[in-house]
Amino acid sequence: MPIATVNPATGETLKTFDALGEEAVRERLALADAAFAQYRTTSFDHRAELLGNAADLLEADQEAVARTVTTEMGKTLAQARAEAAKCVKAMRWYARHAEHLLADEQPAPDDVADSGAVRAFVRYRPVGPVLAVMPWNFPLWQVIRFASPALMAGNVGLLKHASNVPQTALYLEELFRRAGFPAGVFQTLLVGSGAIEGILRDRRVAAATLTGSELAGRSVASIAGDEIKKTVLELGGSDPYLVLPSADVERAARTAVTARTQNAGQSCIAAKRFIVHEAVYEAFAEAFVAGMRALRVGDPMAADTDVGPLSSESARSDLEELVDDALHRGASALCGGRRPPDQAAGWFYEPTVLAGVDRGMRIHHEEAFGPVATVYRVADLDEAITLANDTSFGLSSNAWTRKEDEQQRLIRDLVAGGVFFNGMTASHPALPFGGAKRSGYGRELAGHGIREFCNITTVWYGPPNG
Template sequence: MDDATAGRRPTFITVDPASGRPGKSYEGATPEEALGIARAARAAFDGWRRTDFSERARLMRQAGEILRQRRDELCALMTAEMGKTLTEGRAEIEKCAGACDHYAEHAHAMLAAQPVEMGGPRASIVFRPIGAVLAVMPWNFPFWQVFRFAAPALMAGNTGVLKHASNVPGCALAIEAVFRDAGFPADVFRTVLIGSSGVQALIDDDAIAAVSLTGSVGAGRKVAAQAGAVLKKSVLELGGSDAYLVLDDADPEAAAEIAAAARMVNGGQSCIAGKRFIVLASVREAFEQALVRKMRGYAMGHPRDEATKLGPMQSIEARDGIHDQVRRSVEAGARLLCGGEVPDRPGAWYPATVLTGVRPGMAAYDEEVFGPVAAVIEAADEAEAIRLANDSPFGLGSGVLTADLSRGERIAADELEAGLAFVNQNVRSDVRLPFGGLKHSGYGRELSAFGIREFVNIKSVVVHELPKAAGGTE
């Protein structure tokens, strides 16, 4: 629900994607209350920024421990609100806890002063926090997306305000509870339950210093414009239509195993999921056959079942949008190799699907398909494969599948227009590596030392001796 009317309190009602039935409801904040929360976070910044790194680290490690203690409870929340499978939910919580541990250990070194030799004066570059940072986050990884922002931002001395996706309010409140129960000072991290139309008022307010958004291209354009209008920094991680090149020396069976894993992460609902598989003509048919076998192994099942590899989509509306993209692609000449039919059952279900003969002008080529649909595109040679991979408005992740590691590294490093390029493995985020893209996939970086420095003041400090006055007396 989205209601920014002054004084009105929105209600957020969750829906179980597996059944389509309503779940819990949550009372949101009025616009006035939302501003109050942002201003409280800004007030908390004055004390938090002066808290010693060792104390910040102690609290951050405690947050990681609480995540592990509450793993099953938090997994159940994700399953109920956006359909996450248990296996993927457990991995997500552990990844969040690992990020807490990583920045607790390394933040101090990442932000240590850097001396600069200037041949006389003492000079250094220091990194100082900037204030309360607003995080506008999506539903698909409802804990990881937040913690990959919050762990570095808070360790840098900033405070955080979370505006989460409207379909995961329970997750949003649970994240605030983790930081509160870990012992972080009051208001250092706050969740505000508002709709998207309430974001601009927060960005405009002096309490907010900067904004980080993970979401759609449309949302990114809007937030970037709003932040730019008030001269506030933004970091954007937006959509992706990741291309994987399957070269002529790749083993089709091994390549298909990686390709299926890349496509099916989080039920295909990931910005860095592999979406376009650009296959050299000599291995296309063998790769397709292997890919269909691998994709059929992702049978639909209830997300609470331990064996399930493909749960429901996050909503019936989203499922219907995915099916429309498949339908339009087939009507434009693509061939359906498996899947592609809406099951006759309640809930937001869609099967693992493979399309081949995909070309420019088809939805599966031109658009980001945010679901379990793999698009196979034939290329005559390596040069054409690279051209097709880069023929996209997106530039987030990319992959190369080849037996020649030097060839794969050259293409990954020098040819593919993407923020991440992996050889012989599906693209994934890692706290040790910078994460982000270019073109319509956004700008700025999260994770690693690059991520923690996005929301700091990089300050030059130069110290000279005070000159003695001319003609002074003994």
């Protein structure tokens, strides 16, 4: 795949970039290694000052960088602005909290004495340069939620971004440089996916984090495993959205529209499978379909657009194949199911709701990365849970019920990295984020995320005089 900015709303190639050669990559790895040797010894106060500078700069750049994001990957300008603002919030959160999150841990005094020590504690130390292989769908947020904790822990970052967002990737390197971070602490590597193995196998690269497809995750995990290097993977999702009889059905349907179509549905944590109790199925389906039909599809730069284009022509083709397979096998489209007839250029697809989906259809098992929802009717909570877990993914889940006993049952039985009640899944810097099953392993954000790329070190002192 060429490294290029191609406007998804028009299909026009706006700018192309040459990939870094092997010698240039080696030079950047050497710079990262040298930067880590110095940066790891800096104080939390100094790192927090630099990260705060970056937050201030991004806040000032919000409009310009949002336009770059929209141009490169197609999300609406309003959503791009919101993504930039979320990044600012995360940087400031880690600048405030990192020192506390990585403070020395003190075992109970009795346990210290029982170990034979006069003093013992646990210290979190940085591991070194971390390779971040990041996707295009949230091209600012995915990077910042890695970089903020990693840099505050004393690590340095090497960004291999998706090849269709090169200008955003270069902006991020420049952002950290302008903020005052030393040369080499955060670098963008404009390379194709074929270069990842060589970078990850380099002795100077300590670990890797990847957000992307299951196929990409398998590749990075296998290479890192061969090299005995730590990885964190956030992969695909096919999140269930359960609506039970005690729910506020109108609000659940209204939220469902946003949960499925934000970022044109191109989100791993988007609700994708809507599992509705038969007692409220008709009311929910009617309101949900009406909400999906009302969405305006079009120019992502326009203020009145709700859903922009998909990121690429191949992304739309993949989505069309899933929908066509379902329709051919007996599913019905309650709305959508086609390209918008008034959008001749660009990679647009109508918001779609499919009913009558069963296990024989690809869309039941595969992730639909676009504004396509599947709705299922179930008879009771047991059937809802069974269907919710009938997937190889386990990133997050949503459930609408006001009954405490049902909520506790869902917390116990849904196999996912998150259970969100009476709302939609969203990430926040104070809450850990990650999945189960083939959605990956490890956690980002919160204290769990900042400790993923730390050497968790036991420090033990024996009696000084024997």
